[in-house]
Amino acid sequence: MKRLSLGAGLLAGVVGLCAVAACTPALNWREVRLDGGALALFPCKPDHQTRTVALAGQTVALTLHACAAAGLRFAVAQADVLTPERVEPALAALAQAQARNLQATLPAGEPAQVAGMTPNAQARRYALSGLRPDGSAVQAQLLLFARGTQVLQATVLDGTPDTPAVHTFMDALRAPG
Template identity: 35%
Template sequence: MHPTSLRPGPLATALALAALAVMAACTPALNWREVRMPPTRLQALLPCKPDEGTRTVTLAGQATEMHMVGCEAQGATYTLAWVAVPEPGRAGAVLGAWQDATLQRVGIAAGPDAPAGTAFVPQGALALPQAVQWRAEGRAPEGGPVVVQAAWFVATGGAGVQAFQAAVYSPAPVPEGAAAFLDGIRLP
């Protein structure tokens, strides 16, 4: 066989390039992984390896320990946080105070200028009026623009009642990343 007969023709080259393009398109841009937050039932997907931390915060007039995980991927910060709610009847107030604190962090006053939320009640969560998700545009503490796409909800489990926040902070909207993040929340 003559060596020139082994060269690919234009059709074979075009097919090979098309196959490479399809494989590149199928490569995930984010490295999604399942994260659990014991002792809660929460399972979620994060697009990167998270760091963990706790800090004391005041929500609805009560000091509480906030447990957090978060990571940065493609310029966006993905966070999950939870607090114990010792008085279950105050769960709605805790969510409302948490939403107000999030707005204040990005320079938006709570009240009529606050974003309107839509219900966010993952399967296994409690259906409270304050369990919502919204998107807001404000200013980061450093002064640059920030888009917050966040959701708050309440669940019960072996550790009692917990309030949760799932949020994505980014300089510009990341609708696909935020949707995958929020859709990945589970309470088995």
């Protein structure tokens, strides 16, 4: 029977804990305050860009915060739809657009709960299997929710629902009031 020294055993324990907590050298977690006050925990420094898009029959400024780490792409898109009656159609349109972009069928999804969010029937979590424009397979994890008139979509591309980094990213989202 081979025995590990205390140092080797401690090192093995730390490595095991880091793997469970999605802690790898490729993942350098940092909290990012988004426009409108929502908070996200990204595993890399996100770039951001804003562009004008059509969303559920209206033109809005959509801001995207995104970065790539450990073979995964992490993003949060957000837009202010200005009135409460536009929130539900905008959340549904975001989910449908993502499914269409991935050539995937949008499943029913599961109800989502994010700390500080405004309750909404379209606050959902989805797991999509689709295709990139080049035809290669892609997995996408989506979380859609709202805070007031701000609609948000968190996305992880190439991660499965049980990927520790996906859990960390999605579970850390907050919409403080």
